[in-house]
Amino acid sequence: MKFTYFHLMPFDGLPEDFxxxxxxxxxxxxxxxxxxxxxxxxxxxxxxxxxxxAVKGFDAIGVNEHHNNAYGLMSxxxxxxxxxxxxxxxxxxxxLVMGDAVPLYNPPIRIAEExxxxxxxxxxxxxxxxxxxxxxxSNFAYGVKPATMREQxxxxxxxILKAWTTDEVFSHNGRFSKLRYVNPWPKPLxxxxxPIWIPGSGSVETMDFAVxxxxxxxxxxxxxxxxxxxxxxxxxxxxxxxxxxxNPYRTGMVQLVMVADTDEEARRLYExxxxxxxxxxxxxxxxxxxAPGYKTIRSLQEVLPAKGATSSSRPDSFAAAQKYGWDDFVxxxxxxxxxPDTVREKLEAxxxxxxxxxWVMLMHIGSMPKDLAKHNIDMFAEKVMPALSGTFDExxxxxxxxxxxxxxxxxxxxxxxxxxx
Amino acid sequence: xxxxxxxTPIDGTQIVVDRSGLxxxxxxxxxxxxxxxxxxxxxxxxLGERFDVVEVHLPGWGVADGGDRFDxxxxxxxxxWWALESLDLGRVSVAGHGFGATLAVELxxxxxxxxxxxxxxxxxxxxxxxxxGVDMFALLPRDLNPHLYTDPQGELVARxxxxxxxxxxxxxxSIRRVQTLGSTSRYLFPIxxxxxxxxxxxxxxxxxxxxxxxxxxxxxxxxxxDWQQVFPHARIEIIDPAGHMVADEHExxxxxxxASIESLGITN
Numbered sequence: 299m300k301f302t303y304f305h306l307m308p309f310d311g312l313p314e315d316f317x318x319x320x321x322x323x324x325x326x327x328x329x330x331x332x333x334x335x336x337x338x339x340x341x342x343x344x345x346x347x348x349x350x351x352a353v354k355g356f357d358a359i360g361v362n363e364h365h366n367n368a369y370g371l372m373s374x375x376x377x378x379x380x381x382x383x384x385x386x387x388x389x390x391x392x393x394l395v396m397g398d399a400v401p402l403y404n405p406p407i408r409i410a411e412e413x414x415x416x417x418x419x420x421x422x423x424x425x426x427x428x429x430x431x432x433x434x435x436s437n438f439a440y441g442v443k444p445a446t447m448r449e450q451x452x453x454x455x456x457x458i459l460k461a462w463t464t465d466e467v468f469s470h471n472g473r474f475s476k477l478r479y480v481n482p483w484p485k486p487l488x489x490x491x492x493p494i495w496i497p498g499s500g501s502v503e504t505m506d507f508a509v510x511x512x513x514x515x516x517x518x519x520x521x522x523x524x525x526x527x528x529x530x531x532x533x534x535x536x537x538x539x540x541x542x543x544x545n546p547y548r549t550g551m552v553q554l555v556m557v558a559d560t561d562e563e564a565r566r567l568y569e570x571x572x573x574x575x576x577x578x579x580x581x582x583x584x585x586x587x588x589a590p591g592y593k594t595i596r597s598l599q600e601v602l603p604a605k606g607a608t609s610s611s612r613p614d615s616f617a618a619a620q621k622y623g624w625d626d627f628v629x630x631x632x633x634x635x636x637x638p639d640t641v642r643e644k645l646e647a648x649x650x651x652x653x654x655x656x657w658v659m660l661m662h663i664g665s666m667p668k669d670l671a672k673h674n675i676d677m678f679a680e681k682v683m684p685a686l687s688g689t690f691d692e693x694x695x696x697x698x699x700x701x702x703x704x705x706x707x708x709x710x711x712x713x714x715x716x717x718x719x
Numbered sequence: 720x721x722x723x724x725x726x727t728p729i730d731g732t733q734i735v736v737d738r739s740g741l742x743x744x745x746x747x748x749x750x751x752x753x754x755x756x757x758x759x760x761x762x763x764x765x766l767g768e769r770f771d772v773v774e775v776h777l778p779g780w781g782v783a784d785g786g787d788r789f790d791x792x793x794x795x796x797x798x799x800w801w802a803l804e805s806l807d808l809g810r811v812s813v814a815g816h817g818f819g820a821t822l823a824v825e826l827x828x829x830x831x832x833x834x835x836x837x838x839x840x841x842x843x844x845x846x847x848x849x850x851x852g853v854d855m856f857a858l859l860p861r862d863l864n865p866h867l868y869t870d871p872q873g874e875l876v877a878r879x880x881x882x883x884x885x886x887x888x889x890x891x892x893s894i895r896r897v898q899t900l901g902s903t904s905r906y907l908f909p910i911x912x913x914x915x916x917x918x919x920x921x922x923x924x925x926x927x928x929x930x931x932x933x934x935x936x937x938x939x940x941x942x943x944x945d946w947q948q949v950f951p952h953a954r955i956e957i958i959d960p961a962g963h964m965v966a967d968e969h970e971x972x973x974x975x976x977x978a979s980i981e982s983l984g985i986t987n
Binding site: 441445583589590593595598599601603604605 | 790856857858859862885886887889890891893894896897898899900901902903904905908909910
């Protein structure tokens with residue numbers, strides 16, 4: 299199994315009555331809620347945590363992209379990737395950027411360039427993810443038309459791939475962008491290109507896209523593997539139909555994980571931060587989560603309740619989670635938290651049931667301070683990860699950065715923390 | 720009423736046309752709003768006594784298929800013209816509500832000589848940063864309805880959007896909303912400004928009548944002044960009380976629409 303320490307970089311200064319006072323943490327959250335000096339501190343704390351995870355042996359560290367929000371402060375994942383690239387060269391950690399939401403970049407060649415730079419800078423450590431982007435980000439913050447967003451994503455993705463793999467200057471006459479001369483310098487270090495993972499929230503189109511590409515499908519959910527079990531089976535059916543094997547490395551999942559000495563201690567340490575996350579960080583006006591056209595009719599028909607059903611509310615929704623307590627989160631598998639044995643058993647069971655080989659671990663949660671986040675990292679890295687890392691070793695991970703034959707990595711010497719004056 | 724499905728020879732995009740009324744009368748083309756046809760042309764029966772009524776179902780709104788390749792309202796207008804020309808209607812009066820009114824303006828900009836008159840109820844197409852109106856693409860139905868109707872609990876709302884009997888029907892209603900507003904988003908997202916102001920000079924010789932709802936939350940009534948500035952010759956009415964669904968809420972709409980066409984002395 300592969301473990302990525304993934305960070306959302308949330309703002310920790312949302313007031314206790316945020317949900318009552320404000321409509322949404324995303325899109326139209328009032329600027330007055332910002333505390334920019336505090337965000338300076340947070341950026342640096344969060345980068346420290348990511349570096350610490352790399353040093354402690356996580357297989358990868360991960361960043362992503364969000365806009366107009368206090369849920370995740372990274373409007374530029376590539377900027378964060380660049381800040382990390384030179385700081386992890388004395389570790390074995392890879393760098394996951396998941397990702398650049400393709401429709402937000404016009405022309406999308408910008409993504410091809412910046413990710414290639416990151417791959418070259420980091421010595422071929424990059425793993426890329428190409429999400430469609432959330433409706434909050436893509437539609438409402440960036441004005442991408444929801445009805446044509448998937449086509450735009452597809453066109454941009456294909457352009458990026460062609461730009462990375464074509465050994466000649468070419469023209470791109472697309473529906474969404476037009477370029478006479480496509481010629482990005484440099485190409486990525488990894489050949490033909492860095493590994494590509496396809497993240498999504500479970501739409502059939504995204505699953506089919508991943509299968510078509512023969513790339514891992516990554517479920518971006520904050521509700522745990524139990525709720526995702528049926529969805530993963532749908533995905534595996536599609537993999538089988540395509541004539542491919544049930545290699546667990548074809549899948550990945552985001553999971554909130556918290557480790558302490560005991561189950562009770564985990565509750566004491568982490569409960570306030572989990573509540574902060576589900577009551578404030580995910581307090582999103584529902585109209586912002588799915589602009590009309592963002593989800594296809596086909597995807598909506600797939601989740602139609604049965605005729606005569608009395609309720610269409612789902613327990614795995616942010617609206618439902620607003621009311622959950624610690625026991626609800628733990629019992630439903632939304633968070634995996636507890637002693638090292640508890641966490642290991644639950645993770646292993648979920649991984650084996652749905653054949654999930656890549657775990658994108660959300661271990662800094664909500665308002666968690668840096669010291670507690672580092673404690674969580676240490677506990678997991680020392681007491682859980684060693685027992686699980688060998689799981690699925692019988693399968694080849696074809697979507698992981700591989701050493702480049704003959705390549706000699708430059709010895710990087712980041713400037714010492716005590717500046718020479 | 721007779722229904723005709725027209726299909727373009729290129730990508731199979733459909734335009735569905737419902738035709739009713741006085742075949743020998745002047746032709747009135749009605750373009751539905753962003754939520755689809757709903758009840759159709761308000762006052763259809765009365766208008767049908769005097770006009771050849773042509774109600775157009777636009778591609779992508781649930782009755783007619785296609786439109787997936789369109790990125791601009793100009794492309795949609797072109798295919799509507801193709802359909803109207805296929806029916807050999809000659810010069811027509813064009814009326815519409817909401818998005819349909821926006822499209823009506825686009826038709827006239829493309830072919831001002833083919834449009835005898837324009838009647839626009841709550842048209843999108845201009846935008847004020849200091850008075851934006853609410854975002855119809857973001858608001859949940861419960862939050863949007865008070866901006867559409869003066870009585871959000873009233874009979875008209877129940878007719879347009881029948882309360883679902885169960886979760887399945889609620890899901891179907893949600894799909895319908897995604898289909899109609901999703902199609903609208905191709906042309907009016909994120910800002911419903913189609914640069915009418917920059918191209919309005921094309922309509923200097925087209926008679927125009929407009930209605931704005933005083934309580935319209937989507938097309939703020941302040942925009943009436945902007946439309947008047949671009950179209951000094953237009954007759955503009957502010958209906959109070961009326962929300963965005965001014966064509967349905969204003970009892971005098973059909974009679975005023977008929978009068979606006981008949982005042983031109985048009986006969987077929």
